Amino acid sequence: MELNPIIKKSLEKINFIERYKRLSKEFDEIKTPLNERLRYIDGETVIESIEDLGYNVSFDSKDKFFFTEAEQVGDNYQTLVKFDLNGGMVEFIWEVWENNKIILGSPWGTYSKRMGVKNIRIKKPIFGTYEDLDKIFQIGFELYKDFKKALIEE
Numbered sequence: 001m002e003l004n005p006i007i008k009k010s011l012e013k014i015n016f017i018e019r020y021k022r023l024s025k026e027f028d029e030i031k032t033p034l035n036e037r038l039r040y041i042d043g044e045t046v047i048e049s050i051e052d053l054g055y056n057v058s059f060d061s062k063d064k065f066f067f068t069e070a071e072q073v074g075d076n077y078q079t080l081v082k083f084d085l086n087g088g089m090v091e092f093i094w095e096v097w098e099n100n101k102i103i104l105g106s107p108w109g110t111y112s113k114r115m116g117v118k119n120i121r122i123k124k125p126i127f128g129t130y131e132d133l134d135k136i137f138q139i140g141f142e143l144y145k146d147f148k149k150a151l152i153e154e
Contacts, residue, residue, distance in 0.1 A: 003114045004103040007096065010150040014143065017112050020122050023139050027125035027132060036128040037088025046085065049134050053141050055081070065093075074152035081144055089124040090136050094144065096151070 003011070011017075043059050046066060050057040056069040067082040078100075082093040096104040112120045125140075127133040 001114060002116065003111070004098075006098070006151065006154045007104050008115055009154050010147055011111060011115060013150040013153070014146040016143065016147070017115065017117060017120065017122070019139075019143055020108055020111075021120075023125050023136065023143075024122050027127060027136055028123065029126055032088065032126045032128035032132065037126060038128050038130070038133070039088055041085050045130060046133070049130070049137055050141075053137060055141070070095075073148045077151055079144075079148055079151070081141070083140075085133075088128065089126050090133070090140070091124050092140050094147065 002008070043066075047057050047059070050066070050068065057066055058069075059066050064086070065082050065084045068080045070078050070080040073079050076098050078097045080095050082095065084091040084093075092108045093106065094104055094108075095102065106114070109122055109124065112122060125136045127136055
């Protein structure tokens with residue numbers, strides 16, 4: 001299933017695929033082998049880290065993911081970030097609604113294929129320390145900020 005054309009243009013504008021590949025490569029299984037991954041996460045530490053980036057965040061204990069408060073972006077869009085920290089890996093999911101209709105709600109790992117770029121599989125960033133996790137969040141939320149800006153420029 002292809003991406004909504006506005007979403008696709010916004011992702012292309014911020015060079016999403018290349019930036020996500022760099023993030024994945026910087027925090028990969030070579031840097032953090034399986035036995036060094038941080039598997040048990042202190043939720044309060046994660047929440048503080050995201051709040052330090054300027055976002056209100058909560059944890060959904062039923063579905064086991066964190067999510068930011070939805071925010072209005074321009075006149076027509078609302079966005080939020082969800083992320084899962086299972087197995088020492090970060091899976092980001094952006095949700096976007098246009099005039100109350102969801103137009104994006106899938107993990108980052110699906111974007112390249114849905115943008116029409118074949119034969120690229122970008123792995124989730126891996127972390128072994130809270131310092132690594134903070135850096136992943138900084139890069140991920142910088143991408144999100146750039147994405148929101150690109151979205152309202154379309």
